[in-house]
């Protein structure tokens with residue numbers, strides 16, 4: 001469980017996170033909200049890329065702000081990014097190995113990288129990332145986030161660019177993460193079909209604040225949530 005209390009982030013007068021209090025208490029928890037709501041900033045603060053200006057985040061009794069980003073990674077915090085991170089000229093294996101190097105001792109890296117590639121179902125570790133199709137690229141990005149005993153996996157729009165059946169396949173994989181790897185997933189996503197399918201609960205951000213939280217179907221039906229999306233996903 002990720003307990004966020006009174007969290008704020010300041011970028012010189014802009015407050016992308018503004019006194020946010022929420023418990024992310026499901027093993028696959030959605031975080032949704034309009035463009036600019038603060039979703040990526042939240043993942044950046046949890047993972048240690050962006051410093052908070054106030055508040056706290058506690059995960060499994062650990063005060064996250066006492067750990068550096070590297071320490072969080074070694075503890076088991078993983079994330080994917082909204083922009084692609086794959087290096088096309090490197091093999092799938094080397095793309096995953098780079099992440100293993102940040103979080104695992106050397107002797108464990110090879111097997112952990114292969115296990116992550118196998119988990120996501122990529123058929124070959126040796127092909128260049130540049131030769132992968134769009135779904136395979138998303139799977140490779142996910143493998144990078146799953147290498148070596150993740151405890152919390154933060155995903156920033158991991159299914160963007162995928163079409164219907166690809167999104168379904170990706171969603172099925174996301175649902176296996178808590179069951180088979182024991183890690184909690186926080187899914188930031190604009191695709192509400194995917195959110196509805198894989199997230200037991202969802203938090204809605206708007207202007208850096210919590211607009212709603214609860215079981216996904218209930219939250220998506222709330223008038224205030226639908227209003228925040230006027231002109232966006234629900235129209």
Ligand SMILES: Nc1ncnc2c1ncn2[C@@H]1O[C@H](COP(=O)(O)OP(=O)(O)OP(=O)(O)O)[C@@H](O)[C@H]1O
Nearest residue numbers: 011014016033034035036037038039040041042082
């Ligand atoms: N480094 C930064 N400096 C200043 N402002 C920033 C910075 N990063 C983000 N912002 C601002 O913070 C707000 C929240 O941005 P954020 O990227 O967290 O939104 P988001 O919910 O992820 O949006 P999207 O759905 O478009 O990805 C936006 O107004 C954005 O312009």
Ligand SMILES: [Mg+2]
Nearest residue numbers: 039040041082
């Ligand atoms: Mg974002």
